[in-house]
Amino acid sequence: MLALQTALAAQQLARAQAEASNRAKSRFLATMSHEIRTPMNGVIGMTGLLLDTELAPEQRSYAAAIDASGRSLLSIIDEILDASKIEAGRFDIEEKPFDLVELVENVTELLAPRAHAKRIEIACHIHAGVPRQVEGDANRIRQVLLNLAGNAIKFTDAGGVTVDVDMAAPNDHAQNTEQLPVRFSVIDTGIGIAAKDQEAIFDDYSQSEEAGYRRIGGTGLGLSISRKLVRRMRGELAIESELGKGSTFSFALRLGRIDEPISVPREDLAGRIVYLAIPIGPTQQTMHQYFEDFGADVKLVSTDEELKKLLAGKNGQLADGVDVICDAHFAEPLKSWHKRKKDRQSPFHIWLLLQPEQRRNLKEILEASAVGYLLKPVRRQTLLKQFVDRDDILIARAAATLRNTAKQGNPKQGSGLHILLAEDNQINALLATTLLKKAGYSHHHAINGAEAVDYIKKAMTDGADAPRKPDLVLMDVTMPDLNGIEATRKIRAMEKEAGVENPLPILALTANAHSEDREACLECGMSGFLTKPFDHSDLEEVIADLTGTEAAA
DSSP states (O other), rough: HHHHHHHHHHHHHHHHHHHHHHHHHHHHHHHHHHHHHHHHHHHHHHHHHTSSSSOOOHHHHHHHHHHHHHHHHHHHHHHHHHHHHHTTTOOOOOEEEEEEEHHHHHHHHHHHHHHHHOOOOEEEEEEETSEEEEEEOHHHHHHHHHHHHHHHHHOOOSSSSEEEHHHHHHOGGGGGTTTEEEEEEEEOOOSSGGGGGGGGGSSSTOOOTTTTTTOOOOOOOHHHHHHHHHHTTTTTOEEEEETTTTTEEEEEEEEOOHHHHHHHHOGTTTTTTEEOOOOOHHHHHHHHHHHHHHOOOEEEOOOOHHHHHHTTOOOOGGOOOOOOEEEGGHHHHHHHHHHHHOOOOSEEEEEEEOOOOGGTTTTHHSSTTTEEESSSOHHHHHHHHHHHHHHHHHHHHHHHHHHHHHHHHHHHOOOOOEEEEEEEOOOHHHHHHHHHHHOOEEEEEEESSSHHHHHHHHHOOOOOOOOOOOOEEEESOOOSOOOOHHHHHHHHHHHHEEEEEEEEOOEEEEESSSSHHHHHHTTTOOEEESSSSSSSSHHHHHHHHTTOOOOOO
């Protein structure tokens, strides 16, 4: 009996020590995250401001390299933090409604500059049966897709990457009609993974020794985190790959049903001819699939000579109402056609498919009355609007043009908001105040929580010498003398004593990324939470949300 008690006591002690070790490790990682994120906010934020100024091409390339390096470092920090959260069992999965189509298309748009910089393509295809509105953990699905597609871009030097979303196979369907099995696949034409390494790459800090994985680098945590996240969402991440021929990573999740699968208007494009002059790859495949989904008769154009004959009207191929979608790869035949056509009306319509940065070089073609353009990666809704609801989109475009003209005629004046900034770090304070000025807001800067409390106390007196009352407080959480949480408690106590009916919105600015840090901010009375590093759009959006105003344009 004594031996059993001794063993149980030893077991309890070992468990307590292990839990204490986990807590210490998690706290250490959180502290290190804060210490690294604080200067990273300055690096990324100030680089963003620098890129908004007039720079010589060489200077812009250097600044862009700094920005890319900073964001790469930040992603590594996030991966290490995520790994620690999962290991400690502190990773909660949310079930909330979200727009699945918007999420997937945003992922490809976000990664497009990285893919285009490598001269490869990225595209997404969302099959017709996939519903737009579903219920699940949008943030975790986005994180997995960004991880998988980002890896695919990293290890692909030719061809490209496709994010494909479809309903899972019939034998995967559950009897529960309130859930929809949706399969996500990330397909690349990259270096591939040897069969012997395909299971090992999901281990923490593991990378394949083949085909240059070590040469390209990384933490080796991304796939491990992705598989664990998918498993937490009751799915399984699988791989199909052949060395030298690319890889497909896929997973199926059961998402809550909110609306019925979308109804694709096949009858609207039935009998319509669409020519695609697009190089073989993800973009061509995706566009081909979408137009076939819409019921169009799709014809492929593979060479410059084929396109020249088509535009010249040989064999009577082009008739009224026919659309020709040309990738910027075929710019030379288009330029020749444009010079010959001059001011003559064209019976067909040409769409130039290009990357955003290519518009300037192809300005001459885009000025032609018969030429429109589509930006890569193309959204499904864009195709529907341009090719199905064309009259509606022309009206909407005209209205948008009028609105933009009106905006350009009046310099930005902001919304008249006055903002109190409490921030002790000089570089981050410079970043925040610059962003506020650019957005048209007035502000006052306090270097710590005590100064912020004192400013608000004076503003509440309504005396002749009282400073202007702030409409919002941007409160750094970690400051000397009086930190943001204690300062917020004092402000809320003053408001309660004064009988204030509408408490002042207080937004936490913090480099701590753990959920318990967010909970601590909200428990003390803060109104919102913004994690460093952030940019102007992040800041303006949350200001607009907390104050009920429109974000600065």
